[in-house]
Amino acid sequence: MLAFVIGVLIVVVGLALSIGLHEIGHLVPAKLFNVKVVQYMIGFGPTVWSRKKGETEYGIKAIPLGGYISMIGMFPPGKDGETKAASTGFFRGLVQDARDSSTDSITPGDEDRAFYKLAVWKRIIVMLGGPFMNLVLGVLLFGVLVTGFGIPRDNFVGSVSECALPASSARDTCEPGDPQAPGSLAGLKPGDRILSIDGTPITSWNDSTQIIRDHPGDPLAFVVERDGTSVDLTVTPMLSERPALDENGRVVTDASGKELTVEAGFVGIGPAAVRVQGPITEVLPTVGQQIQGVAGVILNLPQRMIDTANAAFGPGERDPNGPMSVVGVGRVAGEVAAAEQLEFVDRAAGIVGILASLNIALFVFNLIPLLPLDGGHIAGALWEGIRRGWAKLFKRPDPGPVDLAKLMPLTLGVAILLGAMSALLIYADIVKPVALF
Known part of the structure; x- marks a missing residue:
């Protein structure tokens, strides 16, 4: 039991560090580009601890299922700068609320420090910084696994x-x-x-x-x-x-x-x-195979979720290569750490492999071009760059920034879908966990 708990704690701490470094990947370039960042948080929900340093509040929240940084002016104002106009309808209200919240976050004197005013390439760097940190961590951990422990x-x-x-x-x-x-x-x-x-x-x-x-x-x-x-x-x-x-x-x-x-x-x-043990030249191909595997799971996610539901509510077994929640990953780590049939080096390598795979999964998943994921913001910035480049090429008026606030209804739908999938995976990982041994 002690080994099981230690394995779970190692993965929980490793995941928290991975999330924290992911958000640092956003924080550092945002500050370098003079964007005002008011919050850096690990987790969601009620704040457990926080401390303000300069203009940024740093803290930890109760639910360790992610993290975020809060930058001012994420969305441009509406047409003619009218952000407080009355809106009717639920979806229009979502769009307007997003615009109003973005506008309200801009304090007097900080108008030029809004995120949406950054050049397209700078916005891409800020949003790509988080997944890039996970990629770096994944490469380092797979480096330890391939050249140190061996495959x-x-x-x-x-x-x-x-x-x-x-x-x-x-x-x-x-x-x-x-x-x-x-x-x-x-x-x-x-x-x-x-x-x-x-x-x-x-x-x-x-x-x-x-x-x-x-x-x-x-x-x-x-x-x-x-x-x-x-x-x-x-x-x-x-x-x-x-x-x-x-x-x-x-x-x-x-x-x-x-x-x-x-x-x-x-x-x-x-x-x-x-x-x-492999040479260092084997590390990147190994990471590439892992990226390909995660991408394959994501591309087939609807069928994978159906298979998970059938296993959770029926007699079938879980696919060990299928999706898992944080609960499932923690349980697998605990089982690996407590597996008496494995040598200590195999157990240690298993934990390192889990953390490496987690970071590659975070890298790939966050690049999905849908809000509220980082990939959604990157896709929006790329589309804005294409529109402005096209207008400049044909000497047309600058179309201005892309209004991603219009996608808030879709963002809500994606958030609900992600929440439902997380709930299903957590339930499946409790009642029908993946069997390793």
Whole structure:
């Protein structure tokens, strides 16, 4: 239990620091560009602690699910500067309230320090600063993970069967007369790292499994690394009754839970995961893969949320690669820290990996081009730059700043949607958490 609590606390503190540095990424360029920042807050809800330094109040709020900085003049005034005009209708009221709040935040003498008056490129830098800080943190943490702890590679041979037994066999030990397994016959040994098969580079156990299963009776050229030396072997998979696998390498079962079998190539080797320290040049490609993975989750978020709801309210299991709330991430961190079947280095690396992945997720998520996310402000500034550049090119009047206040109804809808998704994920992480072990 103590290890579980420590794992949760490490991630909570790490997340708070990541949020704090994210907001510093906004704060520093805003102050450099002379924008008046009245608040720097970590969290939402009631203020737990705050202190004012200069013109900015720094504080911590009760709900640690985000943070913000409050800059004056986020939105331009309405047409002809009329921000106090009467508005009818709920959505018009939202737009007008946003304009009025923005105008009211500008104190006398600070009119030129409003955010909306910044040049387009400066606004982009201010809003991009937060996600950029998360990207930097993610790169640093993945650097520690790749070059320090090492990344688990499962293209190592963990076991070599002496004989070949069909999947339906009632026994799992060899007896005289059993055919020798192709892997043992070819000279494969535990600890060998499979580098390539028939010229195809092998980076995961699934890579080798697919090739072996698809080539029964075909001599395959294996290149393995053994004690630091490259060894060439020829392995001929035999046709054997094997468990049916899906595209992710998981065993397929029927409605009753019985494993399905197929005739496929068989060598008789089992995997082992070994941590391999990589060069610093491997860090950025690893970060790129993580960004691609997070982007894939976001692009398929509707279906992912449906799958999460089905698992939460039905008998299905959660996808370990699906979305999770802060509650779920904390629980996973606790389970990793308390996993007695893992070595200490694996547990420490797991916590570092969680924090690294969190920061990459924050980087990608905040770049979604929708308000109230940073990406929404960046998209608005880019659109303003395009409009003004187009007008200047064709010698037309300057169209002025883009009025993002008009998007407040959409912003409200996005906020409600994000709140609903967060509530569903928190509920799912409580009643049907992701099972790691």
